[in-house]
Amino acid sequence: MREREIVHINVSHFMAAVEETLEPRLKGRPCAVARDAERAVIFDVSEVAFRAGLRKGMFLRDARRMMRDLTLIEPKPLLYARAQQALFETMTQFSPLIEQQERGHFFIDASGTRRLFGPPGDLAARIRREVKEALSLTPSTGHAANKLVAKVATRVVKPDGFASIPHGGEASFLSPQEVELLPGVGPKIARTLTSLGVETLGTLAGLTEGQASAVLGRGGVRLRLLAAGVDDSPVLSGAQGPTVRVEAPFPEDSADPEELSRRLFDAVEEGGMQVRFMNRGVCALKLEIWYADGLTAAGSEQFPAPLTTDRSLFLKATLLAGRIHTRRVRVKQVAVTFSKLSESVRQLDLFIPPDLEKEQRLQEALDTIRRKYDLHAVRYGRSLG
Amino acid sequence: MGEILIGTSGFDYPEWKGVFYPEDLARPSFLIYYKEHFRALELNFSYYRMPTAAQLSRLVERSGGKLLFSIKGHASLTHEVTSGWKAAAAEFRTALAPLVQEKLLAAVLLQFPTSFHYNDANRRYLNDLTETFAGLPLTVEFRGADWMSRRVFDALAKRKIALCSTDMPTLKGLPPSLDIVTGDISYVRFHGRNEAHWWGSGVSERFDYLYTEQELAGWVPRLRTMADSASRLFVFFNNHVRGKAVINARMLADLLARDR
Numbered sequence: 335m336r337e338r339e340i341v342h343i344n345v346s347h348f349m350a351a352v353e354e355t356l357e358p359r360l361k362g363r364p365c366a367v368a369r370d371a372e373r374a375v376i377f378d379v380s381e382v383a384f385r386a387g388l389r390k391g392m393f394l395r396d397a398r399r400m401m402r403d404l405t406l407i408e409p410k411p412l413l414y415a416r417a418q419q420a421l422f423e424t425m426t427q428f429s430p431l432i433e434q435q436e437r438g439h440f441f442i443d444a445s446g447t448r449r450l451f452g453p454p455g456d457l458a459a460r461i462r463r464e465v466k467e468a469l470s471l472t473p474s475t476g477h478a479a480n481k482l483v484a485k486v487a488t489r490v491v492k493p494d495g496f497a498s499i500p501h502g503g504e505a506s507f508l509s510p511q512e513v514e515l516l517p518g519v520g521p522k523i524a525r526t527l528t529s530l531g532v533e534t535l536g537t538l539a540g541l542t543e544g545q546a547s548a549v550l551g552r553g554g555v556r557l558r559l560l561a562a563g564v565d566d567s568p569v570l571s572g573a574q575g576p577t578v579r580v581e582a583p584f585p586e587d588s589a590d591p592e593e594l595s596r597r598l599f600d601a602v603e604e605g606g607m608q609v610r611f612m613n614r615g616v617c618a619l620k621l622e623i624w625y626a627d628g629l630t631a632a633g634s635e636q637f638p639a640p641l642t643t644d645r646s647l648f649l650k651a652t653l654l655a656g657r658i659h660t661r662r663v664r665v666k667q668v669a670v671t672f673s674k675l676s677e678s679v680r681q682l683d684l685f686i687p688p689d690l691e692k693e694q695r696l697q698e699a700l701d702t703i704r705r706k707y708d709l710h711a712v713r714y715g716r717s718l719g
Numbered sequence: 720m721g722e723i724l725i726g727t728s729g730f731d732y733p734e735w736k737g738v739f740y741p742e743d744l745a746r747p748s749f750l751i752y753y754k755e756h757f758r759a760l761e762l763n764f765s766y767y768r769m770p771t772a773a774q775l776s777r778l779v780e781r782s783g784g785k786l787l788f789s790i791k792g793h794a795s796l797t798h799e800v801t802s803g804w805k806a807a808a809a810e811f812r813t814a815l816a817p818l819v820q821e822k823l824l825a826a827v828l829l830q831f832p833t834s835f836h837y838n839d840a841n842r843r844y845l846n847d848l849t850e851t852f853a854g855l856p857l858t859v860e861f862r863g864a865d866w867m868s869r870r871v872f873d874a875l876a877k878r879k880i881a882l883c884s885t886d887m888p889t890l891k892g893l894p895p896s897l898d899i900v901t902g903d904i905s906y907v908r909f910h911g912r913n914e915a916h917w918w919g920s921g922v923s924e925r926f927d928y929l930y931t932e933q934e935l936a937g938w939v940p941r942l943r944t945m946a947d948s949a950s951r952l953f954v955f956f957n958n959h960v961r962g963k964a965v966i967n968a969r970m971l972a973d974l975l976a977r978d979r
Binding site: 453456460463490491492494497498509 | 837864895896941947
């Protein structure tokens with residue numbers, strides 16, 4: 335089998351890092367990207383804030399209690415979408431196989447590029463440099479024989495280091511790393527493992543199958559293999575790669591269907607804009623509803639043809655919400671995730687129905703204004719409530 | 720962006736005559752010649768014999784204040800550690816006075832062997848040793864993959880100690896090629912990629928390797944990016960056999976100049 339060469343690019347604290355490139359005075363300061371609202375949730379934090387214990391998903395009011403000198407940055411979704419697209423374009427000159435995961439995370443399959451670009455480890459360093467020169471962002475960069483090891487490598491040298499793991503060196507590189515660096519090991523599993531004295535990936539890889547499944551259930555056997563650096567997952571480019579996720583918190587918990595509809599539209603509008611900015615359409619939608627009592631409801635749907643307009647996406651999201659929102663409990667937040675983003679957004683069709691064409695033209699006009707000014711420069715009345 | 724300063728590991732090699740030094744150059748004039756071509760030098764003799772302030776003072780004098788010196792820690796601090804290491808560390812630190820006074824100390828290099836594993840005793844030792852050099856620019860080079868972890872990097876960063884990046888053969892047991900800026904300065908050592916003679920060979924065979932231009936070109940983006948985050952980046956070539964370090968140091972300087 336041909337040896338694989340995978341590069342992982344990870345712009346740590348992506349939103350905050352992008353903001354810092356525009357406002358250099360933010361560098362070295364604790365910052366949080368969040369809306370300035372009583373119940374706002376933090377979308378991202380700067381490296382300094384992260385080191386002080388602040389995390390994505392925290393309530394802004396809690397973060398402010400922890401850090402009094404926290405600088406608040408109003409989220410700019412279009413700016414982040416633009417930066418993501420620019421990152422992607424920087425990488426496309428080196429390989430056609432690029433997988434975008436969450437914002438600022440890319441896998442590049444550099445197998446077979448040696449004759450063009452030299453040793454893949456050198457190529458990884460070159461991509462990192464190109465990103466730095468083009469966008470003033472320094473990503474943490476890992477090169478290895480598979481996605482898993484490349485990803486752990488970027489975590490080890492976070493926030494902006496470089497590591498090239500040689501073929502055959504996977505296990506010895508992973509061995510001293512802390513278990514929480516392994517994808518799939520969240521805080522809960524990490525606590526379970528460390529309470530049993532399993533603190534490093536080397537110890538986890540050294541468990542027998544029986545021990546691993548006794549401690550972690552069925553998933554334990556897989557984690558044990560991952561800890562040894564075994565991973566053959568492919569780099570998924572094109573429609574299967576990137577996703578766009580938008581969370582819309584409610585100003586206050588509400589059981590009002592109109593309020594749910596407004597927040598859902600907010601999320602769809604913001605996410606739809608990001609998807610169109612990437613010249614893509616949505617083939618899969620996931621919706622999550624977070625209730626005030628801590629429970630969540632979720633559902634998803636896939637579409638045979640990509641959806642591109644806010645109207646069509648909102649219609650599908652509303653139908654999905656109708657199916658999954660069955661509880662009579664106040665809601666505190668909704669989140670939409672658009673995935674399976676198809677490359678071809680709009681095909682010219684002689685027989686395109688007139689009303690659909692009108693809708694697309696309206697969408698394009700709205701997007702033009704929003705690109706020039708701001709996402710909220712022009713809005714549908716429904717989201718103003 | 721920090722300045723990139725390139726040099727060689729050692730300079731007092733008679734075999735470099737004809738390759739670098741003029742054939743008729745007397746050995747005492749080697750350093751005077753070297754300083755006209757490089758701005759940094761890594762002193763390696765200090766590993767084999769404990770340096771003295773008088774020795775380093777003479778080197779400073781001959782360099783005319785034009786060279787920044789990195790100095791490798793004595794073997795009694797890294798490879799042959801005994802219970803008396805504290806006295807050796809104090810002696811070593813005292814010897815550095817002329818470099819410190821003249822602000823010509825680039826770094827103290829502590830290079831540990833492959834046998835120096837990540838364990839409680841060695842972690843404590845490294846902490847104690849680096850404390851004895853507190854206030855001086857320090858860089859640590861590990862030859863074991865078990866030190867290449869986030870918790871080690873965090874600990875180095877907390878103490879502002881530079882992790883030494885290396886170019887070595889890709890062999891089992893050696894650490895992966897990795898850059899992370901953990902100190903004010905950054906530090907890179909090129910040892911050559913002599914896989915066949917790395918283990919069990921003498922120094923003259925292990926470091927007998929000439930990098931190609933393509934191999935060094937692969938490092939240019941790495942060095943540039945490291946220099947962005949450091950006050951100064953020191954790069955030293957240890958492949959000293961028959962002047963190969965000099966050839967490669969000049970090659971790299973040329974590559975960096977062309978990359979501007």
